[in-house]
Amino acid sequence: MTNTADAVIIGGGVMGCSILYNLAEQGFNNTLLLERDVLASGSTGKSQAILRMHYSNEVTARLAWGSLDIFKNFEELTGTPSGYTRTGYFLIVGSEDRQAMRENVAMHRRLGIASEVVSIEDMRELAPMLAVEGDEAFAYESESGYADPYSVTLGYANRARDMGAQVRDGAAVTGIEVTGGRVTAVETADGRIETRIAVVAAGPWSDRLLRGVGVDAPIRPLRHQVVVLRRPPGADADHPIIGDNPNGFSARPDIGNLTMIGAGEDEFVDADTFNQGVDMDVVRPAFEGIVRRIPAMSRAVFRGGWSGAFTVTPDWHPILDSIDGIDGLYCAIGFSGHGFKESPMIGKAMAELITKGSAECVDISMLNFDRFRTGDLLRSRYAMQVLA
Numbered sequence: 001m002t003n004t005a006d007a008v009i010i011g012g013g014v015m016g017c018s019i020l021y022n023l024a025e026q027g028f029n030n031t032l033l034l035e036r037d038v039l040a041s042g043s044t045g046k047s048q049a050i051l052r053m054h055y056s057n058e059v060t061a062r063l064a065w066g067s068l069d070i071f072k073n074f075e076e077l078t079g080t081p082s083g084y085t086r087t088g089y090f091l092i093v094g095s096e097d098r099q100a101m102r103e104n105v106a107m108h109r110r111l112g113i114a115s116e117v118v119s120i121e122d123m124r125e126l127a128p129m130l131a132v133e134g135d136e137a138f139a140y141e142s143e144s145g146y147a148d149p150y151s152v153t154l155g156y157a158n159r160a161r162d163m164g165a166q167v168r169d170g171a172a173v174t175g176i177e178v179t180g181g182r183v184t185a186v187e188t189a190d191g192r193i194e195t196r197i198a199v200v201a202a203g204p205w206s207d208r209l210l211r212g213v214g215v216d217a218p219i220r221p222l223r224h225q226v227v228v229l230r231r232p233p234g235a236d237a238d239h240p241i242i243g244d245n246p247n248g249f250s251a252r253p254d255i256g257n258l259t260m261i262g263a264g265e266d267e268f269v270d271a272d273t274f275n276q277g278v279d280m281d282v283v284r285p286a287f288e289g290i291v292r293r294i295p296a297m298s299r300a301v302f303r304g305g306w307s308g309a310f311t312v313t314p315d316w317h318p319i320l321d322s323i324d325g326i327d328g329l330y331c332a333i334g335f336s337g338h339g340f341k342e343s344p345m346i347g348k349a350m351a352e353l354i355t356k357g358s359a360e361c362v363d364i365s366m367l368n369f370d371r372f373r374t375g376d377l378l379r380s381r382y383a384m385q386v387l388a
């Protein structure tokens with residue numbers, strides 16, 4: 001078994017695997033990724049995997065937009081399809097958020113993102129299955145859609161392996177060894193791996209590892225539920241991806257005439273012991289909400305669902321940074337409900353941060369660790385935090 005590596009990545013979700021691949025792409029391939037379970041077994045495997053660009057901050061919109069291109073060309077890059085499926089994305093907000101939505105879309109258009117404000121008449125033409133109201137406002141992204149989180153994670157890991165990186169599953173990291181203010185090793189039940197670089201990408205479990213080296217990471221696992229319905233036959237229930245603020249859900253189609261509805265983000269949990277099923281008191285309003293938006297869904301059938309953990313920070317934005325006072329320690333954590341769509345660019349930015357000292361592809365400096373101490377948090381134009 002390898003007992004030295006130039007860098008050890010802790011966590012085999014989409015982030016760890018994207019970082020591993022991007023390091024190898026940048027010629028840094030004497031690396032080892034350690035996953036305690038199997039790849040994509042954490043939040044990644046539970047993801048709704050919606051790819052939308054609508055955010056309130058430039059950095060998140062840029063990360064999502066740059067990533068979309070990579071999802072589109074993923075097979076060329078890695079040899080594995082990403083499952084990118086273009087459906088279009090509609091954001092629907094109430095009148096109180098009309099101005100916020102307009103400002104966001106204006107910002108997106110400045111960045112070159114395919115995003116536009118559309119009228120109720122346009123909506124009736126573009127998405128006739130949706131029931132829309134005169135006091136609502138609408139944004140449309142024609143290129144948005146979804147992809148397959150499992151395929152993307154495995155695609156990154158396998159291509160990184162081809163380039164020389166190593167991936168080990170069933171290998172839980174028990175601690176990070178720091179000597180004289182720098183990383184010297186990563187500890188596992190099977191022994192110590194000497195390294196000068198450790199990257200914590202352990203999703204909702206990351207705070208435990210960081211606490212072991214005296215770092216208090218402000219992240220908490222938040223249970224998020226996904227309700228699955230089978231759509232009735234007929235085009236009147238076929239739908240694009242919808243972010244529906246007035247009804248409080250996001251919905252995406254899936255193969256097999258299924259619809260996944262994401263809802264219910266109000267329960268902080270323990271990442272190891274939380275209930276991974278769906279609650280009927282979330283299913284009922286989700287079902288009623290989608291029927292209000294897509295009347296033909298009144299004939300849909302409840303097929304079950306699951307829950308996963310968002311890893312949230314106080315501003316619902318990630319921490320992409322090195323750790324002050326511990327040379328060689330990095331973290332990519334706290335992605336709440338938007339990590340999947342940003343994972344290709346985050347992997348690239350983190351690899352640049354590690355190999356070059358700063359990210360060149362996108363300025364991620366505002367996603368620093370210190371902002372929770374200084375109070376320089378990112379802000380959303382919306383009250384609904386999941387929209388960020």
Ligand SMILES: Cc1cc2nc3c(=O)[nH]c(=O)nc-3n(C[C@H](O)[C@H](O)[C@H](O)COP(=O)(O)OP(=O)(O)OC[C@H]3O[C@@H](n4cnc5c(N)ncnc54)[C@H](O)[C@@H]3O)c2cc1C
Binds near residue numbers: 171173224338
């Ligand atoms: C229900 C749900 C719906 C979502 N919907 C969307 C969406 O529509 N669009 C979107 O962009 N994002 C969405 N997200 C968010 C997105 O899925 C996550 O932000 C992303 O998958 C996080 O990836 P990660 O690699 O950081 O974490 P994880 O996937 O949790 O990976 C962390 C890995 O670290 C491993 N690990 C933990 N501790 C250790 C240890 N000590 N040693 C070794 N390994 C360890 C875990 O086993 C795990 O595999 C959703 C998330 C959930 C839960």
